[in-house]
Amino acid sequence: MPRNSIKSRLIATVVISQLLLATGLVITGVEYTHRRLVSALDTSLEGRAMSTAALVRYTEATPPKLFFDADLARVGLDKERPDLYEVTIDDGKVLTRSANWPDVLPGREKARKGHWKFRLAGIPYRGLMLRHVPILDREANEPPAFLDIVYATPMVEMEQQVWAAGIYIAVASLVLLAMTVVLALWGIQRGLLPLRHLVDRAALVSAENWEFVPPEETEQAAELEPLTQAMTTMVDRLHGSFLQQREFLGNAAHELKTPVAILKSTLQSLMQRPRSSEEYRVGLEESLEDLQRLERLLQWMLRLARAEQWAHGALRRDLELVDLAGTCEEAIERLRGLAQERHATVRLVSEGQALLRADPEDLQLVWVNLLENAVRYSPEGAAVEIRVSRNNGGPAKVVFEDHGAGIPAEDLPHIFDRFYRSDPSRTRSTGGFGLGLAIAKALVEAYGGTISAASTPGEGTRMTVELPVSGE
Amino acid sequence: MRVLIVEDERRLAENIARSLRESASYAVDIALDGEEGLFMAESNPYDLLVLDLMLPRVDGLQLLTRLRQAGRDTPVLVLTARDEKESVVKLLNAGADDYLTKPFDLGELLARSKALVRRGKGKAAPKFKVGDLEINTLDHSVRRGERAVTLTAMEYRVLEYLAHRPGAIVSKTELLEHLYDYNWEKFSNVIEVYISGLRRKLENGSSLIHTVRGQGYILQDPDA
Numbered sequence: 001m002p003r004n005s006i007k008s009r010l011i012a013t014v015v016i017s018q019l020l021l022a023t024g025l026v027i028t029g030v031e032y033t034h035r036r037l038v039s040a041l042d043t044s045l046e047g048r049a050m051s052t053a054a055l056v057r058y059t060e061a062t063p064p065k066l067f068f069d070a071d072l073a074r075v076g077l078d079k080e081r082p083d084l085y086e087v088t089i090d091d092g093k094v095l096t097r098s099a100n101w102p103d104v105l106p107g108r109e110k111a112r113k114g115h116w117k118f119r120l121a122g123i124p125y126r127g128l129m130l131r132h133v134p135i136l137d138r139e140a141n142e143p144p145a146f147l148d149i150v151y152a153t154p155m156v157e158m159e160q161q162v163w164a165a166g167i168y169i170a171v172a173s174l175v176l177l178a179m180t181v182v183l184a185l186w187g188i189q190r191g192l193l194p195l196r197h198l199v200d201r202a203a204l205v206s207a208e209n210w211e212f213v214p215p216e217e218t219e220q221a222a223e224l225e226p227l228t229q230a231m232t233t234m235v236d237r238l239h240g241s242f243l244q245q246r247e248f249l250g251n252a253a254h255e256l257k258t259p260v261a262i263l264k265s266t267l268q269s270l271m272q273r274p275r276s277s278e279e280y281r282v283g284l285e286e287s288l289e290d291l292q293r294l295e296r297l298l299q300w301m302l303r304l305a306r307a308e309q310w311a312h313g314a315l316r317r318d319l320e321l322v323d324l325a326g327t328c329e330e331a332i333e334r335l336r337g338l339a340q341e342r343h344a345t346v347r348l349v350s351e352g353q354a355l356l357r358a359d360p361e362d363l364q365l366v367w368v369n370l371l372e373n374a375v376r377y378s379p380e381g382a383a384v385e386i387r388v389s390r391n392n393g394g395p396a397k398v399v400f401e402d403h404g405a406g407i408p409a410e411d412l413p414h415i416f417d418r419f420y421r422s423d424p425s426r427t428r429s430t431g432g433f434g435l436g437l438a439i440a441k442a443l444v445e446a447y448g449g450t451i452s453a454a455s456t457p458g459e460g461t462r463m464t465v466e467l468p469v470s471g472e
Numbered sequence: 473m474r475v476l477i478v479e480d481e482r483r484l485a486e487n488i489a490r491s492l493r494e495s496a497s498y499a500v501d502i503a504l505d506g507e508e509g510l511f512m513a514e515s516n517p518y519d520l521l522v523l524d525l526m527l528p529r530v531d532g533l534q535l536l537t538r539l540r541q542a543g544r545d546t547p548v549l550v551l552t553a554r555d556e557k558e559s560v561v562k563l564l565n566a567g568a569d570d571y572l573t574k575p576f577d578l579g580e581l582l583a584r585s586k587a588l589v590r591r592g593k594g595k596a597a598p599k600f601k602v603g604d605l606e607i608n609t610l611d612h613s614v615r616r617g618e619r620a621v622t623l624t625a626m627e628y629r630v631l632e633y634l635a636h637r638p639g640a641i642v643s644k645t646e647l648l649e650h651l652y653d654y655n656w657e658k659f660s661n662v663i664e665v666y667i668s669g670l671r672r673k674l675e676n677g678s679s680l681i682h683t684v685r686g687q688g689y690i691l692q693d694p695d696a
Contacts, residue, residue, distance in 0.1 A: 254526070254553040258481060261553075261575035265487035268578035272495060286483060 007188050014184045015177065022173030029169040030162055037158045038126070042115055045128045048074065049151035052085050053130070056095060056147055057137045064142045066135070068096035081123055081154040088148040090132075095147070108150065118152075124159065127152035194218040202231060210239040251419035252301060255433060259294040263287055300435045303365070304418065307442035319357040324396055324467070325350040325388045327360050331367035332386070335375060343381040346371065351389040354396035354469050362443050369436040370400045370463050378404035378460075395449065395466040406457035415453055416441045440465075473589050473633065474499040474650045476516070478509030478535065479524040479551065488522060491578050496586055497612065497625050501653045506530030513539055517649050518546050519589050522581075525552040525563070533566055540567035547588035551576070586610070593636040602638045603693030605680060607631065616676045623673060626651070630666045631674075634681065634691040643688035 055072055058064035068087060084105070087095045106118040107127070116127050130149045138144065197215040205212050212235040214228035270283040325348065332339075332346050339346055356363075367386075374384045387399045407415060414420045418438040444451045449467035475498045479485040482504060489500040501516070503509035506527035513521055513535070521539075525532035536548060550563050550571040563571055569591070570584050586609060590598065599608045606615040612628050614621045623631065629651050634642055644663050648656040667681060667689060674680050678694035 250554065250556075257553040257574040258484075261551075262481055262484045262487070264575045265484055265491075265578050269487045269491045269494075272491060272578070290483070 007185075007192065010188050011181060011184060015181060018173075018177045018180055022170065022177060025173055026166055026170045030166040033165040034162045037161055041126055041153070041155065041158055042128070045115070045126060045151060045153055046130075048083065048153070049085070049128050049130050049149050050133075050136075052087065052151060053133045053147055053149050054136050056087055056135060058135070058139070058142045066095060066145060070096065073098070078154055078157060081156065083154075084120075084125070084127075084150075084152040086150045088150075090146045090148075105150065105152070117155075124155040125152045126155050194221050194224055198224065198228065198231075205235055207242065210235060210242070248418055255297055255419060256294070259290050259297065263290045263294070266290065297433050300433050300439070304435055304439045304442060307362075307439050307446060319359060321355045322358045322360045322363060324354040324356060324363070324398060327363040328367050328386050328388060328398065330360070331364050331371055334364070334368055335371050338372065339375055342375055342378070344375045344378060345381075345383045346375070347383065347385045349385065349387045351387070354388060354390040354467075356396065356447070356467055356469055358447055358467075362446070366440045366443050366465065367398070367400075369440040370465075373436065374400050374402035374404065374461070374463075378402045390469065396469045398465045398467070400463040400465075401460065403460040406459055406461055407453065407455040408457055409455075412453060412455060416451070473497075473519040473629070474501070474516070474653065475520045475522060475585065475589075476501045476503060476509065476513055476518045477522045478503045478506065478513070478527065478532070479522070480504055480527050481524075484524075487578070488581065491582060492585060495582050497629050498585075498589075499629075499651055499653045499656075506532065506535045510535045510538060512654075513544065513546065514542060516654070517646070519592060519650060520585055521546050521548045522585065523548055523550050523568075525550055525554070525559075533563065536563075536566050536568060545592075547592040549581075549584055549588055595636065600635070602635050602691060603680070603695055604676070605635065605674065605693075607635050614674075616674050619676070621673050623670070624666075626662075627666050627670050627673070630663070631670055631691075634689060638691050638693060641684050641688050641690050646688070 052073065055069045056066055057069060059067055066089060073085075074083070082098065082100055084098050084101055086097045086101055086105075089095050102120055105127070106120065107116050108118075108129075110116060112129065112131075114129065116129075118125050118127060128149075128151050130147075130151070133147045133149055135142075135145050135147065194215060194217040198218045201213060201215055212232055214232065218224040218228050266283055266287050270280060275283070328348055328350075332348060335346075338344075371384065371386070378384065382403050384403075385399075385401045387401070388396065389399075390396045411420075416437050417434075419434040420438075441451050444465055444467065447467055449465060451463065451465050453461060453463050455461040473496070475489075475492055477485045477488050477492075477500060479488070479502070482502075485502045485504065489502055492498045492500050498520075501512060501518075503512050507529040509523070509527070510530055523532045523536060527535070530538075532550060532552075536550070539546070539548070547569045548567065550568045551574060552559065552563070552571055553574045560571060569588055572581055572584065586598070590596065590609065598610045599606065601607075604617045608614070609632065612623075612625075612632075614623055614628065614631065630647060633647060633650055644660065647663055648660060652659050667683075671679060671681055680691055680694065682690050682692060684690055
């Protein structure tokens, strides 16, 4: 699988930007050199045109006549491609032309005055037209006259110089580019080193070792700091939930092992020697009871696992609107037997209707758990009150209030923990597993609600459930 | 031998007690919580403590620590549902002699209990001899020289206890405390019956068990 490498991307960026830079440099360099050389050429062209003009003088005859002293005429710098020139007198009469003057000079009519470029027989030329140049070498008795001078010189040499400059700049740029790439590679390699060290440290984290110490250099790197921060908190969170899971597993194993141990010891002691049929019957009855307890525990654990799965959003179902007070009534009905046994009075006060999208079975399970605790841990004949209320626009509130022994302050933060029992003997003898409140919490949270407990030892306990209501 | 079981699951405690009574002829008491267990262990001379770790009120580890601090060297067999290395190490370091993880095998519990009682009395072998008297604590068989001796359960228990401490004077109260559970007082007169029964059955020209007037009984090798 081809991977997206940061290194190669960075290198590509460097190379591309360097290439762009080099191209720009070559273009501007060539352009600049060309301009400078043309401007120099133009100056020299003017000089040569003027020296050509200086070769026009009068004969010593009378009246004096103009002539061109061709002997002194220069051919220019390029011997193989001599300069072109033409001198015309004011009235349009051609005084002289260079030997290589063509029949037609391209672009001449465009350049009525000044410089222009043209090609002749494939050779580039720079031309200059000077108008109205007075005769420079004139005696006072000679009549004034004005000349038009056309002078052109080949640009071959100049173009070669421009090329050479271009190639020079290009080669220099490429050498620099190669050096930059090497430097960039080294720099990136070094720059990514902290990342590699971070990876090494992260690889040390495992289920046995939860210590994650980011290397110092990554903490100092501004770009890596948020990453190491995030990793540290992630490892901490994972560690927390790992410990929680392990504790749950340990507790679950403990809770399961005890009934299994009882069952096993009952059957083994029955088998130690021949027994009377009455002894067998009692032993089997006891074993069956223990099996039922084991079965109940498994059911509770599965219920908790299911509720917690929902709490993590794993399951959403099409739900119908349920009346909160109605589910409370159902729960009271279910616990009627226990309430009668304990001579407890359960009072339901409903202040306004609250409707919620929920599985009524889930809500009843929550209420049954809360109510059962309230009835069980209140003295005989005590009263338990359930109040369903709803703030305008706010969540629905269900409060369970008992006048029992209350919960000691040190136990209060733990009562929703799985398998938590403030007094193991008391709850075990009443058949609880320490899972009821954990299930209630998981279910309430699955519906986006909250559950909290407040208690004054000796006076009673108040459990408050808040649930977001659905629009009617 | 007298054993205390401290276990909050009544049914488990009763099953262990039944097994120890039936298969080891031990007298067994049961405590259902740590507080009661500690009180009983401190106020009675037990030969073995079977201790659950998760107990209401005073937990097993605390009970064990306090018992050892009080200078009690009763052998302790701990029952635990956790078998992680740390908790086992902690247990043994707190003074436990052995442990079993739940769910355990009753046969194994019996064997370990017998081994611990044996060790507590300074004996390593399950079979031992005092002179020509040979006692097998595994099947409770007794021989005097070449002759097999058949004893009742209670006679065996008296003999085993005396034979574990040959040459020492054992008072009637000590015997009662180790052979009966918490109701021992009402049995105070039957010890004499067992002693005379033992004397009769073990008679082999020389007598093994002697009465030390006003102090108790002594089992002595006649040739020593």
